[in-house]
Amino acid sequence: MSEVRELPLVEAIKEAYQQEMERDESVFMVGQDIAGGIFPHTMGLVEQFGTDRIVDTPLAEVGMYGTAFGAAMEGFKPIVDFMFAGFFLNAASPILAQTAQFRFIHGSQMSLPMVITGACGSGMRLGNEHAMLVHNMIAQVPGIKVCMPSTPYDAKGLMISAIRDPNPVAFIWHLGTMMDRGPVPEEAYEVPLGVAEVKREGSDITLVANGIQYKNAVEVADKLEGDISVEIIDPRSVSPLDIDTILKSVDKTGRLVIVDESWDSRSTASQIAAQVVDVGFDMLDAPIRRVCIPDIPLPGGHMEPYVAPNPDAIEAAVRDVCQ
Amino acid sequence: MSEVRELPLVEAIKEAYQQEMERDESVFMVGQDIAGGIFPHTMGLVEQFGTDRIVDTPLAEVGMYGTAFGAAMEGFKPIVDFMFAGFFLNAASPILAQTAQFRFIHGSQMSLPMVITGACGSGMRLGNEHAMLVHNMIAQVPGIKVCMPSTPYDAKGLMISAIRDPNPVAFIWHLGTMMDRGPVPEEAYEVPLGVAEVKREGSDITLVANGIQYKNAVEVADKLEGDISVEIIDPRSVSPLDIDTILKSVDKTGRLVIVDESWDSRSTASQIAAQVVDVGFDMLDAPIRRVCIPDIPLPGGHMEPYVAPNPDAIEAAVRDVCQ
């Protein structure tokens, strides 16, 4: 078999859009300035698919989101792009109060196949609103699946799954992974939603991380190699959360550190810790540590790198728990 | 000393408004239909304070909230009432992305003294949007304090503290406690924000609960009296969270159940569990259990009572952990 070509993560996302839009006429994209393109994931798509399927809206997130929300009821499969993911808050009611609950509260008669996407995360040093990771804000509410890729391979596969899923799926991607290169098969494939992956085997400690923090986790695991054997789990989805894969690992290692680029309060890190101390209490040999943004707004400028989770903080937590 | 008179919780809130508005000219209220009144907490206030200080706005939560947000910068101390607390989502961006971070991101030069309030919770059998408890949505973001009273006494004292606090404070109150009566001193007094209270001493297990769930916790503790000795902690504030009071109790009991009327995912219950298994790992003799709304939209109708946390579910969790 010939070697799989490498693509940057953002191109992997774009390929998922292209292949699914070619396959299925009902898939379309709506957003602001996506025809011209802000991030490379939409650039050039309008030439292939036209303005009927690459739809630019005014600077109006409720109307923009509504294009997707309403069209999904009518049998379309929209992908709605919030550019910077934090802007989703401008449509928080239709997303968190209406979309998430629409199917269930109306007797599970309808499905709303749609993808809600946006980029965020530290790295541009812009701080708070642009960097704000929103996966936990959405994951708080049942009815919307939430995933975040760590590798180009997962980016393409998760996006394809998200588009094909009959439910609303938030696909949140981290700006700090945008240009990361990795192998991406040419054909369309799915990475299942709601399924975590053990990305590196180890025996001393379980380290959970996603997005850019997955890279940091690998860096730390490499550094500790020979000293501490780190098992890395990429949750891939944060809602529904695949707690079983994590529990299985903790059962083996007895130790757990969770990295989550988010405020600590009500984070995925806290949620995992809570579930493990409930169901997996007897497996634990040590306290569970969370490496998150401390509960302060994320500053930009020169502070971003040391306030956001980083390899030093992860290493310290891992060593602390393993001592 | 003569006996302290009893008031329903909603009247305790109203008395806090009245006393603070009498004391401080810069305090005012803004909301929808608050002059006429939806819940009794604002009824009649317009006669005393006039429409300059009891301000009705159009059915427009961004503009309504903005009246408070902008006026706070100008030295006023607004109380903004969202009626049903879930409607805050219509102003999620100005609240979660701008207000919460405004002081910090602008160099901590300004303060924004304001109270964000609204009622919510199970009981009216309306389900999802009206019942939706929003304390955890706000508590996810640093920069806004969040409290929820369980008793009329705390309601008055917390509201007075919230009005006097130089920061944005969300005061979320549970509809199911609205008419609960309890002793309320006539003079103005503060119940400190960010401080939990041990409301009942016990030795076998620590039970954390607030809002209507505090009542349920008391009911369960009464029932188990003689069998299991339950210590009940009312967090009163959920952000900042007074974890020390909880830890001190767990250190004594070794067991912890947390009740939180909220989806389990990214709840205060999960946050407390995560912090305890980190800092208080060695104190624990048993798994930590959370009694929350399972991760499904809260249905109304006849399902609300058994889907929301209730005495049976609390009792089961307590017995389970103590066995």
Added chain:
Amino acid sequence: MALGKEQMKTLYRNLVRADHFDKMMMNRIMQGKLIGFYHPGDGAMAAGVGASTFLGENDILNPHHRAHGMAYMAGKGIDVGRYLAEHTGKADGCCGGRSSFHWSFPEQKVYGASGFIGWHFCPVVGWGWASKRKGNQVVLMASGDGSYGQGGAHEAMLSAMNWKLPIIFFCENNGMAIHSTADDMHPMPDISSLAQGYGMPAVVIDGQDVFAVAETVIAARKHALAGKGPTFVEAKTVRLREHDVGTPDLARAEPRDPEYLEELKQRDPLVLATKRVLAEKVLTQKQIDKIIKEAEEEVVVVEKFADDSPIALPSIEELQAGVYA
């Protein structure tokens, strides 16, 4: 575009039915036989009936929340039994008894409801966008004067005009939003002034005249189907009772003037419509009596259906299975 006699008969019948359904809901909430709340439609059922009776099968309908959408749903021929069963928390409810006060008839393109007033200004853009792509359907989007305070109204009108979407912005202006008056909450006499900002055609009509409403909406629908874009239709109507049963009937903080309310009652849509169908010999008194009798019988059938349906008490596991498709 004058209405034909058959059209007038249909409208009259639907108005009688809607009126009976509203009274049924009132009776039931007074008897403690409804879950949640009820927002009476007394005296204000003509606008919804007129707007929805001649919608096409493919058209998307978003009913106004007053009378919990009954005026519109009577017009669109929704299964009122399942509707009432939902309001009664029953297993045969149109939402499985989960919602208490919502409705959902996706096959008839009445997708659902929300407790957030103005929520529909969001999906309406997509409903309009999809309708334009499909080419053979329009959207009737109804809501009250109060709802037009929402920012979403602006975002919806903006895209509707940019894209010439086949949407009818149908506003029932009853001059009230709970205790607030439209006079206080809107700077212009007509809510439809807003349409001017977008160059959207707007028309103000008598919402008490079921025939006038139907004529206007039929025209707006034609306009939309011809690719000419949205229309703003403002139907002036009244609120005879309190906002919802149990809430005091105030304007600002004062009780509303009983004399003024008495005046409003003079223009009851059913009285007006009856006068006209008799005068124009569309219906005889005998035919009218029959229509009323049929409506009464329909209420009996509907109530029996709802009352006979079992209380919805699914297990947590069953509920969990309904969250995701």
Added chain:
Amino acid sequence: MALGKEQMKTLYRNLVRADHFDKMMMNRIMQGKLIGFYHPGDGAMAAGVGASTFLGENDILNPHHRAHGMAYMAGKGIDVGRYLAEHTGKADGCCGGRSSFHWSFPEQKVYGASGFIGWHFCPVVGWGWASKRKGNQVVLMASGDGSYGQGGAHEAMLSAMNWKLPIIFFCENNGMAIHSTADDMHPMPDISSLAQGYGMPAVVIDGQDVFAVAETVIAARKHALAGKGPTFVEAKTVRLREHDVGTPDLARAEPRDPEYLEELKQRDPLVLATKRVLAEKVLTQKQIDKIIKEAEEEVVVVEKFADDSPIALPSIEELQAGVYA
């Protein structure tokens, strides 16, 4: 209301300064000496200078984000050294180096910024409400054509007219929002058509003419101080460069026409203003040269201040202490 000579001189000086600051920011971002991004104001600095130069001390100013508010802040006399230090991540930055691209001068009532375009439509209601209560101040709220897509714009205009708030809705219409054109995104030729829906007075002016802008805003301010409520001022301007440095300069998905951009450059505000001050003998060429020289010197001082300031690297504990007052 003709401007006096001294007023014209002040405007001219501020326009020269603003232009120099914009060029300074451009230079620095090209040199990697700015944190974050920069949205150039090239050719579009007159509207902000004209709008803000004659604001009162108590007036609240919300600058438009283009040129990161420099046109307005030059007009309001903000400390540009601390402003630049912020954009450079320095300890003397006006936000302690935390924001990278925000500004905050609360003592001068320029409260702050947000990365959410249109965010100000929310607090502006409270700024206006407080200003009305105080009676001696107005709000100048500036933003772009694109920002008027936001639902908040509607909610703000609604309450501003209901309550006759002293707010100037100052819209810089440069016809562009990133790659989107106002032609595509707004159904009417003027954004200010929106004001009609509320009966709000509106005026469209040449945003390249700093004097015309100042005259208009002075009048709108008088109107507001007299208790007559808000005014919508639409200043037509241009965007000569890309939206922000590094983003390709497209209209929809196509590069913008260089000839068209060349045309736009013909109406450079500084060229227009210079012609007029010379023609009307408000300034001599020698005085103009001096103004330019002083602006160049100011840039040197400002840059030195920012460059000399230490990098802001507070501890987590120090940061934590800044979250709550």
